[in-house]
Amino acid sequence: MTLQANTRLTAAETALVEAYNTQISDLPGDADVLSARDRLLDDLKTGGLPTRRIESWHYTDLKTLVKTWPALEGADTTKVLPPMVAGSSVLAVLQGKADGARADGFTVSHYRDSLSDGSAAARLAAASDDDAIGRINGSFVRDGFVLEIPADAELEAPVEIQSIHAGGQAHTRFPVKIGAGAKVVVIERHIATSGDEAALVSSVSDITVGEGAEVTWVVVQQQGAADTFLGQVRVDLGADAKLKLFNVNAGGKLVRQELRIDANGEGSELTLRGVNLIGGEQHVDVTLVLGHNVPNTSSTDVFRNVVFDRGRGVFQGMIKVAIDAQKTDAKMSCNTLLLSDEADFSAKPELEIFADDVVCGHGATVADIDDNHLYYLKARGIPENIARAMLVNAFVAEVVEELEDEPLVEALEAIISAWLAKHA
Amino acid sequence: MLEIIDLHAKIADTETEIIRGLNLTVKAGEVAAIMGPNGSGKSTLSYILSGREDYEVTSGDIRYNGESILEMDAAERAAKGVFLAFQYPVEIPGVATMQFLKVAMNEQRKARGEAELSTPDFIRTVKEGAAKLKIDYEMLKRPLNVGFSGGEKKRAEILQMALLEPKLCVLDETDSGLDIDALKIVSDGVNALRSPDRAFIVITHYQRLLEHIVPDTVHVLYKGQIIRTGGKELALELEENGYADIIGEAAE
Ligand SMILES: Nc1ncnc2c1ncn2[C@@H]1O[C@H](COP(=O)(O)OP(=O)(O)OP(=O)(O)O)[C@@H](O)[C@H]1O
Ligand SMILES: [Mg+2]
Numbered sequence: 223m224t225l226q227a228n229t230r231l232t233a234a235e236t237a238l239v240e241a242y243n244t245q246i247s248d249l250p251g252d253a254d255v256l257s258a259r260d261r262l263l264d265d266l267k268t269g270g271l272p273t274r275r276i277e278s279w280h281y282t283d284l285k286t287l288v289k290t291w292p293a294l295e296g297a298d299t300t301k302v303l304p305p306m307v308a309g310s311s312v313l314a315v316l317q318g319k320a321d322g323a324r325a326d327g328f329t330v331s332h333y334r335d336s337l338s339d340g341s342a343a344a345r346l347a348a349a350s351d352d353d354a355i356g357r358i359n360g361s362f363v364r365d366g367f368v369l370e371i372p373a374d375a376e377l378e379a380p381v382e383i384q385s386i387h388a389g390g391q392a393h394t395r396f397p398v399k400i401g402a403g404a405k406v407v408v409i410e411r412h413i414a415t416s417g418d419e420a421a422l423v424s425s426v427s428d429i430t431v432g433e434g435a436e437v438t439w440v441v442v443q444q445q446g447a448a449d450t451f452l453g454q455v456r457v458d459l460g461a462d463a464k465l466k467l468f469n470v471n472a473g474g475k476l477v478r479q480e481l482r483i484d485a486n487g488e489g490s491e492l493t494l495r496g497v498n499l500i501g502g503e504q505h506v507d508v509t510l511v512l513g514h515n516v517p518n519t520s521s522t523d524v525f526r527n528v529v530f531d532r533g534r535g536v537f538q539g540m541i542k543v544a545i546d547a548q549k550t551d552a553k554m555s556c557n558t559l560l561l562s563d564e565a566d567f568s569a570k571p572e573l574e575i576f577a578d579d580v581v582c583g584h585g586a587t588v589a590d591i592d593d594n595h596l597y598y599l600k601a602r603g604i605p606e607n608i609a610r611a612m613l614v615n616a617f618v619a620e621v622v623e624e625l626e627d628e629p630l631v632e633a634l635e636a637i638i639s640a641w642l643a644k645h646a
Numbered sequence: 647m648l649e650i651i652d653l654h655a656k657i658a659d660t661e662t663e664i665i666r667g668l669n670l671t672v673k674a675g676e677v678a679a680i681m682g683p684n685g686s687g688k689s690t691l692s693y694i695l696s697g698r699e700d701y702e703v704t705s706g707d708i709r710y711n712g713e714s715i716l717e718m719d720a721a722e723r724a725a726k727g728v729f730l731a732f733q734y735p736v737e738i739p740g741v742a743t744m745q746f747l748k749v750a751m752n753e754q755r756k757a758r759g760e761a762e763l764s765t766p767d768f769i770r771t772v773k774e775g776a777a778k779l780k781i782d783y784e785m786l787k788r789p790l791n792v793g794f795s796g797g798e799k800k801r802a803e804i805l806q807m808a809l810l811e812p813k814l815c816v817l818d819e820t821d822s823g824l825d826i827d828a829l830k831i832v833s834d835g836v837n838a839l840r841s842p843d844r845a846f847i848v849i850t851h852y853q854r855l856l857e858h859i860v861p862d863t864v865h866v867l868y869k870g871q872i873i874r875t876g877g878k879e880l881a882l883e884l885e886e887n888g889y890a891d892i893i894g895e896a897a898e
Contacts, residue, residue, distance in 0.1 A: 593699075593700075594736050595736060595738050597698055597699070597720060597736075598732075598735075598736040598738065599738075599741075599746070599750075600697070600719065600720035600721040600724070601696050601697070601698075601720045601721075601724055601729075601730055602724055602746075602750040602754075602806065602810065603721055603724035603725045603750055603753050603754040603757065603810065604721060604749055604750055604753050605721045605753060605757075606719065606721060608749065608753065609721070612741055612745075612746075612749065613738070613740075613741070615740070615741075616738065616739065616740025616741045616789075617740060618740075619740045620739055620740040
């Protein structure tokens with residue numbers, strides 16, 4: 223991003239800068255962290271929020287879409303929810319502040335402590351020139367959890383990170399190290415308990431998957447109807463590691479979820495699945511940047527999107543294959559059901575391949591419900607509205623079932639059905 | 647039970663007329679066989695009876711129990727007891743067969759003002775029905791028709807018919823794709839459903855099926871019209887001589 227002095231800040235940008243100036247005195251951090259924050263804020267101040275002129279933000283012009291920068295304080299009513307899967311270890315962040323945590327078989331500490339002692343400073347910088355989410359989050363982040371799963375640990379119960387808020391602002395970060403050979407299921411859940419007041423939430427998960435580890439990571443986003451959610455998942459995938467990454471978006475007004483994944487170890491396998499439920503006036507953008515950086519890695523990415531009403535969806539998927547990343551096997555597909563004339567979806571899959579011995583492909587489809595399917599169900603006496611709901615459900619259920627984890631699949635299906643019952 | 651009166655129908659949004667003045671009456675308890683060369687309009691007729699929206703009735707009427715059904719959509723007709731066993735059942739990924747069966751059975755019950763089935767009752771009913779048709783119950787846990795073999799699809803159609811207990815059953819080439827044993831099993835399944843208050847329209851190309859499901863009447867459909875009606879011996883005659891003579895007579 224070229225940093226031209228931008229003297230004409232929008233109201234939201236001005237409020238952002240003012241928010242920083244008033245919060246800086248009590249934002250946690252040692253001198254290194256504070257100077258890192260200052261640099262990030264400076265970049266935001268000079269460049270402003272990204273506009274459509276920046277390629278990776280072409281479909282999500284944050285400068286026009288973010289109209290206000292809400293006050294820090296939200297309603298003080300948040301409390302820990304029962305986990306999606308019974309028996310999970312729950313790590314709760316209430317209104318941006320990490321709560322006490324129960325940890326079975328792994329270590330956990332508050333991210334605010336890493337900010338205070340300066341150990342967080344090194345990874346606070348933006349991940350790239352166009353990393354507006356990293357900048358916003360790095361400037362304002364107050365808390366989160368630092369997790370370490372020991373090598374060879376096999377966690378029986380899922381770990382559920384629960385970020386709950388009601389209005390206001392929340393900026394959280396979750397650095398997670400998964401040791402070599404460990405097996406773990408992590409659910410990262412962003413949820414609003416009151417939908418009325420507009421909230422602004424940013425969250426960065428910074429995940430390192432050790433050699434041979436097997437990880438299922440599920441991000442479930444259920445923000446309120448007026449909320450802005452800026453999420454980022456960064457993954458460093460080690461040798462022979464297997465990662466199933468699931469992303470379900472079922473909420474929010476303005477959503478940008480970035481998935482920045484680097485296959486850095488040979489033999490690693492990524493299974494990435496996404497479900498985006500979009501309706502009303504929602505704008506939901508999922509942006510994937512996947513680097514195959516070494517030889518012999520594989521990935522499959524499948525996104526299923528359902529758009530109702532005046533909803534607007536975006537999928538940008540960039541697969542980069544480095545020059546010596548021979549035998550890369552990468553497949554990406556993005557399928558959308560557009561269920562109203564005013565609904566809209568933009569898909570931009572891209573391949574940037576420098577190695578010559580690879581199998582890479584991508585496909586994107588946009589369709590309405592299949593008339594033959596609808597007719598078959600109706601011919602068996604299922605009324606049209608119920609038949610339609612079944613077919614929409616089926617379209618997304620197909621990818622959810624690939625989790626092959628019954629309690630988790632059931633929990634996600636319940637969230638999806640509840641969303642569809644409200645919007646379809 | 648069913649009266650089709652001078653029916654004309656075309657493919658919606660085009661001028662292509664497929665059904666061209668068709669008359670047919672089927673009484674309660676009757677088994678009517680419809681035969682006819684490829685492309686004569688047999689499947690089209692079955693789709694129109696079931697309420698498929700790709701076709702448009704331009705004149706004539708379809709009366710079911712004395713009432714015109716032209717204004718009803720497919721779901722309403724099904725709830726009133728019209729059932730079509732498809733020539734080519736559709737695969738629907740993501741919809742589990744069991745879930746589909748449960749929704750279909752309960753929606754029909756609801757439309758008729760009956761109570762929904764409890765889950766144990768539902769499962770027991772399906773298991774019994776599947777066993778009679780020698781359908782592996784495990785298959786029903788899979789998505790609807792997805793990856794079912796040709797014969798399995800046809801059996802699944804008959805299972806649906808048995809579970810939904812319709813009053814007017816239209817079977818479109820249910821025999822195609824069935825092996826010899828399956829033909830017997832499926833025919834027994836159909837015969838078990840025969841009753842004085844239920845009628846069948848059996849579309850087929852072969853006399854073989856009609857040896858198992860013996861028809862009361864046989865109708866020849868050609869170019870969108872019934873050109874000949876007779877008893878079960880008409881099917882034998884067609885088996886011997888083909889359609890040429892009958893088509894020739896009709897043309898005179
Ligand atoms: N949607 C459509 N578009 C164009 N032509 C159609 C369509 N539906 C049916 N037809 C035509 O209508 C005619 C009748 O077709 P139909 O499937 O009813 O025949 P059929 O008697 O069932 O034949 P078969 O014995 O081969 O099953 C055929 O010529 C077919 O090509
Ligand atoms: Mg046919």
